[in-house]
Amino acid sequence: KLRSHAGIVHLSTVPLSLTGETCAPGGKAEEDETVVDTALREAHEEVGIAPESVDVLGVLNPVPSRSGLLVTPVVGLLPLKYSVSPNPSEVSCVFTVPLRSFLLKKHHSVRYYTAPGGGRGSLHFFLLTDNSINRTFMVWGLTAAVCLELARIMYQREPEFIYSSPLGDALKARLMPAKSKL
Numbered sequence: 001k002l003r004s005h006a007g008i009v010h011l012s013t014v015p016l017s018l019t020g021e022t023c024a025p026g027g028k029a030e031e032d033e034t035v036v037d038t039a040l041r042e043a044h045e046e047v048g049i050a051p052e053s054v055d056v057l058g059v060l061n062p063v064p065s066r067s068g069l070l071v072t073p074v075v076g077l078l079p080l081k082y083s084v085s086p087n088p089s090e091v092s093c094v095f096t097v098p099l100r101s102f103l104l105k106k107h108h109s110v111r112y113y114t115a116p117g118g119g120r121g122s123l124h125f126f127l128l129t130d131n132s133i134n135r136t137f138m139v140w141g142l143t144a145a146v147c148l149e150l151a152r153i154m155y156q157r158e159p160e161f162i163y164s165s166p167l168g169d170a171l172k173a174r175l176m177p178a179k180s181k182l
Contacts, residue, residue: 023143025049026071035059039074047094048085053078060149065142073146095130095137102126102144102151105160124148124163 025043029035036059040051054076062070084094101107107126115121125140126147139147149165152158 021141021143022137022139024073024146035072036074039076046087046090048087049078049082053082060146060153063142063146063149071142071146073150075150093133093135095133095135097128097130097137097139099147099151099154101128102148103155103157103159108159108161110161122164 025046026039027042027045029038030041033041036056040049040054040056043049043054044051055078056074056076058075060073060075062072065071086092086094107128109125109127111123111125113121113123123140124144125138126144127136127138129136148159148163152165
């Protein structure tokens with residue numbers, strides 16, 4: 001039985017454009033740094049995850065952010081009950097929710113919008129509770145899309161709600177090897 005959880009960080013003060021939003025650790029690559037190197041460095045800087053403690057499974061296809069940047073999600077496993085140390089200047093709270101939650105209708109809502117140029121888009125929202133700290137968080141936008149795609153891949157099933165992936169057929173997708181420079 002697969003027991004996967006998505007670790008998500010609630011940002012507080014930096015970067016200013018993301019204040020108060022939920023997201024996974026991440027940031028801009030430094031010179032000659034692979035996406036995996038960047039993810040491990042950022043996870044260490046933001047939430048104190050030691051790079052050597054992460055079992056990197058691979059990377060997902062790049063996802064466009066609302067600002068037009070391409071974000072390449074890196075997927076890894078931590079030892080059970082791993083303790084994090086959030087950087088208080090960047091992170092106000094770290095919470096964990098079951099990855100399967102991103103497939104369940106009871107946690108999901110969607111809002112439709114007209115995109116620039118007249119196209120229609122959808123924004124998915126998930127209201128999720130971390131029972132270990134007894135707090136509920138709203139996960140939406142890019143973070144929700146990445147977690148939803150990862151859940152579809154890991155569990156090899158569609159969500160309980162109507163969803164059209166912007167990334168194609170995730171059920172045929174798999175994690176790409178993480179060793180190559182992307």
